[in-house]
Amino acid sequence: MSIKVENLTHIYAEGLPHQQVAIEDISFEIEDGSFVGIIGHTGSGKSTLVQHLPGLLKPNSGSIIIDGEDITKKEGSLTEIRRKTGLVFQYPEYQLFEETVAKDVAFGPLNLGVSMEEAERRVGEALKQVGMDVKLVGDVSPFELSGGEKRRVAIAGVMAMEPEVLILDEPTAGLDPKGHHDILELVEKIHKAKGGITILVSHNMADIVNYADKVLVIEKGKLVMEGTPLEIFKREDELIKMDLDIPPAAELIRTLRERGLKIKGNPMSVKEAVSAIYEAIKP
Amino acid sequence: MIRDITLGQYFPGESGIHRLDPRVKIVMALTYIVALFLVKDFWGFFFAVLVLSIIIKASGVPLKFIIRGLKPIFIIIIFTFTVNMFMIGGEVLWQWKFLHITREGLFIAVFMAIRLILLIIGSSLLTLTTKPIHLTDGIESLLKPLTVFKVPAHELAMMMTIALRFIPTLLEETDKIMKAQMARGADFESGNVIRRAKSLIPLLVPLFISAFRIAQDLAMAMEARCYRGGKHRTRMNAIRIRKGDYVAVFLLILFVVIIVAEPSIKGLLV
Numbered sequence: 001m002s003i004k005v006e007n008l009t010h011i012y013a014e015g016l017p018h019q020q021v022a023i024e025d026i027s028f029e030i031e032d033g034s035f036v037g038i039i040g041h042t043g044s045g046k047s048t049l050v051q052h053l054p055g056l057l058k059p060n061s062g063s064i065i066i067d068g069e070d071i072t073k074k075e076g077s078l079t080e081i082r083r084k085t086g087l088v089f090q091y092p093e094y095q096l097f098e099e100t101v102a103k104d105v106a107f108g109p110l111n112l113g114v115s116m117e118e119a120e121r122r123v124g125e126a127l128k129q130v131g132m133d134v135k136l137v138g139d140v141s142p143f144e145l146s147g148g149e150k151r152r153v154a155i156a157g158v159m160a161m162e163p164e165v166l167i168l169d170e171p172t173a174g175l176d177p178k179g180h181h182d183i184l185e186l187v188e189k190i191h192k193a194k195g196g197i198t199i200l201v202s203h204n205m206a207d208i209v210n211y212a213d214k215v216l217v218i219e220k221g222k223l224v225m226e227g228t229p230l231e232i233f234k235r236e237d238e239l240i241k242m243d244l245d246i247p248p249a250a251e252l253i254r255t256l257r258e259r260g261l262k263i264k265g266n267p268m269s270v271k272e273a274v275s276a277i278y279e280a281i282k283p
Numbered sequence: 284m285i286r287d288i289t290l291g292q293y294f295p296g297e298s299g300i301h302r303l304d305p306r307v308k309i310v311m312a313l314t315y316i317v318a319l320f321l322v323k324d325f326w327g328f329f330f331a332v333l334v335l336s337i338i339i340k341a342s343g344v345p346l347k348f349i350i351r352g353l354k355p356i357f358i359i360i361i362f363t364f365t366v367n368m369f370m371i372g373g374e375v376l377w378q379w380k381f382l383h384i385t386r387e388g389l390f391i392a393v394f395m396a397i398r399l400i401l402l403i404i405g406s407s408l409l410t411l412t413t414k415p416i417h418l419t420d421g422i423e424s425l426l427k428p429l430t431v432f433k434v435p436a437h438e439l440a441m442m443m444t445i446a447l448r449f450i451p452t453l454l455e456e457t458d459k460i461m462k463a464q465m466a467r468g469a470d471f472e473s474g475n476v477i478r479r480a481k482s483l484i485p486l487l488v489p490l491f492i493s494a495f496r497i498a499q500d501l502a503m504a505m506e507a508r509c510y511r512g513g514k515h516r517t518r519m520n521a522i523r524i525r526k527g528d529y530v531a532v533f534l535l536i537l538f539v540v541i542i543v544a545e546p547s548i549k550g551l552l553v
């Protein structure tokens with residue numbers, strides 16, 4: 001499993017007065033097993049970019065090569081590509097429609113043509129992966145669940161297709177701090193359990209820093225930075241110039257340094273920051 | 284894809300047509316539509332096309348944009364054309380088994396198709412050059428006299444404003460839900476009629492829920508800002524008749540006179 005994106009450009013409403021170049025000349029590669037974070041402001045083109053990977057949008061130019069096959073040139077059914085690359089949309093709870101949770105989660109696998117028994121097995125498995133029990137919620141209407149639970153069900157709906165690439169577009173948007181934290185933990189757990197590629201889209205650096213092996217920073221439709229979280233944070237000043245939030249711990253270290261405290265290294269998590277500060281002020 | 288529909292869309296601009304009083308534009312559009320049903324011969328249509336072309340040119344809306352708006356109704360045009368062509372009796376031009384095309388049928392079919400196209404372009408030109416908010420202000424103002432007969436002019440106008448305002452939002456929502464379900468392997472394009480109708484359920488259920496949610500939020504927001512209908516409500520931008528509007532009304536009257544008098548003018552010339 002590998003993804004290679006080359007010179008991808010997408011223009012909405014081309015030729016109309018409200019034409020909009022959403023992404024421009026984006027190229028990158030993702031290796032098997034990696035956890036990739038995509039960050040950028042609202043409107044920078046993150047959603048547009050990830051919707052190309054399962055072939056939901058066609059680029060104006062450029063190519064997307066998944067496992068050696070250029071999916072932008074593919075004719076006919078894209079079902080197989082959509083099975084391989086599962087995309088969880090932003091606010092995925094708005095796509096729920098079935099009478100029961102179990103039926104809704106089974107929608108994806110049944111579209112792929114798996115048997116009833118296999119679908120049932122996958123529903124149980126997927127719900128378990130998002131921390132829910134099919135015996136408890138299987139027969140409940142999805143509309144009776146809480147916001148956070150609905151979102152988990154929606155994520156399970158994509159997981160049940162057993163994708164090799166799991167893409168989550170701002171999965172924490174609109175959740176309270178606890179729900180936010182829980183979803184991120186969940187995503188990491190899922191990534192470790194299933195292997196393959198996970199892509200997490202966020203406008204918040206702090207969400208990604210603890211989990212990602214690789215970070216892509218998108219600004220006004222262009223890929224402006226690419227690297228490990230550490231490499232990205234070395235360019236802190238540029239991030240701040242782009243008005244992107246840096247993790248609170250990194251922000252604290254930065255402010256302390258400005259005030260003259262000599263802190264070594266590049267601590268990003270709270271834990272690392274605590275020990276770095278302790279080292280610096282130790283008598 | 285679904286966002287390409289231009290019917291009912293506003294095309295921003297600063298042309299003289301854009302700046303006309305919305306009431307004048309509404310009356311112009313209605314008059315034009317009525318006039319289309321008065322014309323019966325080639326020269327009448329020629330004149331109607333000519334007038335519309337001049338207005339389009341003056342409005343600065345690209346022709347490509349207007350034609351694009353015709354696409355969704357193309358099937359209806361083809362359908363009426365075919366029905367008219369085969370169904371009307373008269374001098375037979377062509378025959379094959381029970382199908383026949385007559386001279387009269389062909390004329391009526393062509394005229395009907397032109398009439399439909401002009402009608403759609405004429406009315407979409409109104410929405411293309413008028414901001415929805417001005418359009419509904421205009422409608423409200425034109426309906427005002429009818430409040431004597433208990434016609435709820437303000438409420439009707441407000442409902443239209445809201446409906447127009449939410450067309451793009453709902454299209455966007457449709458687009459998003461459609462993509463989300465396609466990501467789960469849904470197929471909206473293939474299969475027979477029944478399968479296709481069934482495949483719409485995963486789209487329609489979330490769409491209705493979204494629509495109700497949006498409506499409820501809006502109602503709440505309006506109430507929170509003390510909205511209580513039309514009585515004693517004033518406007519930030521009151522609409523006012525200006526010099527250009529008098530010119531437009533004069534040209535409109537001229538247009539009507541020519542359309543009505545056209546058969547007799549022709550009679551005089553021949």
Ligand SMILES: Nc1ncnc2c1ncn2[C@@H]1O[C@H](COP(=O)(O)OP(=O)(O)O)[C@@H](O)[C@H]1O
Nearest residue numbers: 012020022040041042043044045046047048049
């Ligand atoms: N379906 C669409 N039609 C037209 N323009 C769009 C559409 N979707 C997004 N855009 C525009 O493209 C740009 C990128 O949007 P998006 O990919 O949603 O950004 P992000 O996910 O980073 O917030 C924005 O300026 C947005 O207004």
Ligand SMILES: [Mg+2]
Nearest residue numbers: 046047090169
């Ligand atoms: Mg987005």
